[in-house]
Amino acid sequence: MEKTHASFIEPIGEVKLHKSKWDMNKSLKKFQTMLESFFIKNGVLLLIVGFLLGRALILAKLTPFSLPFFASVYLIKKDRAPLALIGLIAGATTLSLSNAAFTFVITFSFLVIFRLSSKWISNEMRALPFYVGIILGLGKLAETFIFSKELTLYDAMMIGVQASLAFILTLIFLQSIPLLTFNKRRQLLKTEEIVCLIIMLASIMTGTIGWKVYDLSIEHIMSRYLVLIFSFIAGATVGSTVGVVTGLIFSLASVSSFYHMSLLAFSGVLGGLLKEGKKIGVSIGLFIATLLIGMYGEGSGSLKLTLMESAVAVLLFLLTPQILTSRLAKYIPGTPEHTAEQQKYMRKMRDVTAQRVSQFSNVFQALSKSFSQMDSEPFEDESQRELDFFMSYVTEKTCQTCFKKEQCWAKNFSKTYAYMEEIIHEMDQNNGNVSLRLGREWEKHCSRSKKVYETIGQELTFYQANQKLKKKVQESRRLVADQLMGVSEVMNNFAKEIQRERENYYKQEEQIMEAIQGFGIQIENVEIYSLEPGNIDIEISVPFCNGHGECEKLIAPMLSDILGETIVVKKEECAPYPNGFCHTVFRSSKAFTVETGVAHAAKDGGLISGDSHSTIELGFGKMALAISDGMGNGERAHYESTETLQLLQKILQSGIEETLAIKSVNSILSLRTTDEIFSTLDLAMIDLKNASAKFLKVGSTPSFIKRGKKIIKIQASNLPMGILQEFEVDVVSEQLKAGDLLIMMSDGVFEGPKHVENYDLWMKRKLLELETDDPQEVADLILEEVIRSKSDIIDDDMTVMVAKIKHNTPKWASIPIQKVKKRA
Known part of the structure; x- marks a missing residue:
């Protein structure tokens, strides 16, 4: 009883735990929405950024940030421009x-000039950097003349x-401000946008130069925090870029911060290399860089500080919620979060495409049913109606003016109608x-x-023509x-194939690469597209093998x-130069192969034969x-x-089932012409995975399978194509x-041999007498034997096609690898 009670309590506890997690996530999401609404929608973030850029300096005296920032905000988000100006x-x-007075005057001047000349500007975005650079240069020139x-x-x-800086900063702010103002973004960040965002963030942080808390420099803390964030999200490449750019901006703002650029760049590289250790690994990278670069400082006191x-910076980094870093990582190429977001988008597009294809399939199916129902409707009422119309036409021309009309059609209607019908x-x-x-x-x-x-004879001519036309229409339907x-x-x-999501074979790719490289063969890349038994598809990049x-x-x-299972080289593209890579496609080898031989001759030794033959490669190993x-x-x-054969090949390769394909070809041939032109078809479909075969014979002669001393006859009874519109195709499996x-x-x-009563027995005997199993030799010998039996006279077109079924034996035996499990 206690056990039952405990097992009953556990699910309740799990439900409560899930409910508490759900409530916590809901609260965090609500809090995040409130913060976004306060800082982004209300423009408070632009106010804070404007305050920091308003006091940011370059070379300790230049202030090129104010006008480019205001002009970019004015162009991108005009309703928030006053908040940016206040900041x-x-x-x-x-x-x-x-400095405040100059900022106000130069901003007001920009507004007046830009508004007055806007009617002559065709592209405001392209003209804005020139306006900002010229107006700021003229303003500084006027300020110099007034005071000096x-x-x-x-x-x-x-x-x-x-x-010049104002011109460049305007271009940068036009790229980066949308990243701060729009909280809904779907596209990934371009490389230029990432660099512009880093420059903007570094410029904003220069506004904190001189701020200290307990002798700790705010700009140093924030810059290192920024490097930690990007190193953790995007690795060493982006982390070192952030470190170099941020350090460069700080060194321009204050020459004393020049060594700080080395610290930030080095910490970005180390943090990115140690990102596999999560936040702790990135933090250790910053501490190592601080110890190594800090030794160039001014004594132990400087190193301690x-x-x-x-x-x-590490503390702030550790306190940063995962949701913030994950959200930022979605927009940076190369991150796992970005890859997952792209896969999510591709899955959505795949599902939408599959749904549309499925809808089109349903439309075609509905149309097919509609045409089929039109043909399957009962025609008794329609036939009776046509007969009544036929009689009305006849009586209109004959009985309408007859003096016995009343006696025939009023008194003896049934008898007259029966006579006319007969x-x-x-x-x-x-x-x-x-x-x-x-x-x-009568x-x-x-x-x-x-x-x-x-009159009936005349009307019958039109009636029969009408019936033929209706029959053709029904056949067309x-x-x-x-x-x-x-x-x-x-x-x-x-649609079903589209919905089959490509599996990720990262682990198997690494294992295959490790096994092959461990054997001493250097390969560059392994991509697995399918590991389905019998349908394996792998692509490998190999260095030039000469x-x-x-x-x-x-x-x-x-x-x-x-x-x-046996794997063979399906396709190989060798490198055009010695230092390149060869790209090779490996596929599953089929269990069987077919070797064919053909012999044919036209009537009277002519050049054009009425027979045609074809070997068709279909998908799926057929x-x-x-x-x-x-x-x-x-x-x-x-x-x-x-x-x-051309029609059949195109229809079969489209994926339509073979029986329906033959019926379609037959319908096309019968409707295409009114001439009595017919053709036979002898089709054999061979599955190379298990050597099973389907034989579809339409008006053709029997086929034979020679298995040692045994002859198997394959025969089916179907009329030639084009004679009948609707017929059932007999399928013989072997x-x-x-x-x-x-x-x-x-x-x-x-049917060529002369003086032969039983063609089957004659052909079987000739096949048993063959001493070769080469397909081409067999085809030549059969054709020669038939021609010889007719005294070397060719009175009809002749074609023989011979196929030999063979086990597919690869040239090279498998090389055992002990380190990797089978079918990894």
Whole structure:
């Protein structure tokens, strides 16, 4: 009982724990939303940034940040420009009142000039940096003349430097301010945007120069904190970039901070290299850099102070919530968070695409059902209605003016109607003639019998033409319905394939690379696309091998042992120069291969044969062999048979099932022309994974399988293509084995031997007498034997196609690798 009670309490505890976590996450999200609303939506962040940039200095006296910041805010977020101006003036006031007055005057001048000239500006974004640089340069020039009464070369150079800085800072702020003002961002940060953001953050932090808390410099703490954040998020490359840029900005602001650039850059590199150790590893990197660079300071007191500043930066870094770093990492290329975000986006796009394809599949399926229902509707009422209309046309021209109309159609309606119906039926069936019995009875009943016969004959011509047209329309509907259903199935399968997410094989890729490199072969990169048994797909980049064949002789055999099945080189692109890389695709080897041989001859030794043959490579490890025989001989028969195979090949390669493909080809051929041009088709579909075969024969002669001393006959009964619109295709399945010979032939070969009563027995005997199993030799011998039996006369087109089923034996045996588990 206690055990039951305890097991009942545990789920309740888990539910409470999940509920408390959910409440905590909800509270944190609500708090985060409130902070974003306060700082970003209300513009408080721009006020704080403006205050710090208003008091930021370059070379201890230049203030180029105020006007570029205000101008960028004014252009990007005009409604928050007053807050930015208040912050700039407040920051400038902390330096001096004259500086605050200059900031206000120069900003007001910019507003007036920019507003007056805006009507002539076509691209404000491109013109803004020029406006800011020129206006700030003219303002500094006027300030120099007002206070100094003269312009020295040094003053002119400083004015030029400040104007140039204003121009560059405007370009930087235009890139980086949107990152601070828009809290909803979907695109990843470009490299230029990352650098601009770093410069802006470093410029903002220069506004804290001179601030100290217990002798600890605020700018040192914040700059190291910034390097820690970016090193932790993006690694050594971005971390060192942040350190160098931030240190450079600080060294421009204060020459005494020059050594600080080395400290920040070094800590960015070490922190990024140690990021695998999470926050602790990045923090250790900062402490190591502080100890090494701090030794160049001024004595032990300076080193102690520097270490304390680093300790405070580390404390702030450790207190930074994970949600903030994760959110920032989503927008920086190369981070795991960014990769996950991209995969999430790709999954969403994949699902949307699959859904659209599935919807199109449903549309095609609905259309197919609609056409099928139109054909399957009962036509009895329609036939009766057509018969009534037919009689009305006849009676209108014959009975309407007859004096016996009242007696025939009012008093004896049933008898007259039955006679007319029987006459129409007999004339339709007997080419306009009626039987003697019916003729005598009708002449007794009707006074205008000959006129009725003539009228019915005329109307029958139009009626029969109309019926043929309707039949063609129905056949066309059926063809469209079949095609739409086939397209629907293909699109539905395609939608399912899209939704199959590509698996991540990072672990397997590392294991394969480690195993191959441990064997002494250097490879650059391994990409696994599929590890499905029988459908393995791997791409490897290998250094230039100078044509020694390492991929085929070494790497493929090693992969065969690692993955537990035979792997072969499917495609290889060698490097064009010695220091490049060869890109090789490795695929699963099929269990069987097919070697083919073909022999053919045209009638009377001509150049154009009515027979056509084709070997079709299909996807999913399947192969098709086909022979088509056009009716008759010559160019027209050749055209018909070739067209049949081309249509079949395109439909099969699109993924439509083979039975439906043959029906579609038959429908196209029967509807394409009114001429009596037909063609046969002999199709064999072989699955190279297990050597199973399907035979589809449409009006073709039998095929034979030679297995040692045994001959297996493959036969099916179907009319040639194009005769009937709708027919069922007989599919014969047979399991082939290694060493089997498949012999397919046209009727010119099978029925060619003279003075032979039983073609089957003759062909089986000739096949058993063969002493070779080479496909080409077999095809040549059969064709030669048939021609010899006819006294060297070729009175019909002849085609023989022979295929030999063989086990697929690779050239190289697998090389055992003990360190990696099978199918890693």
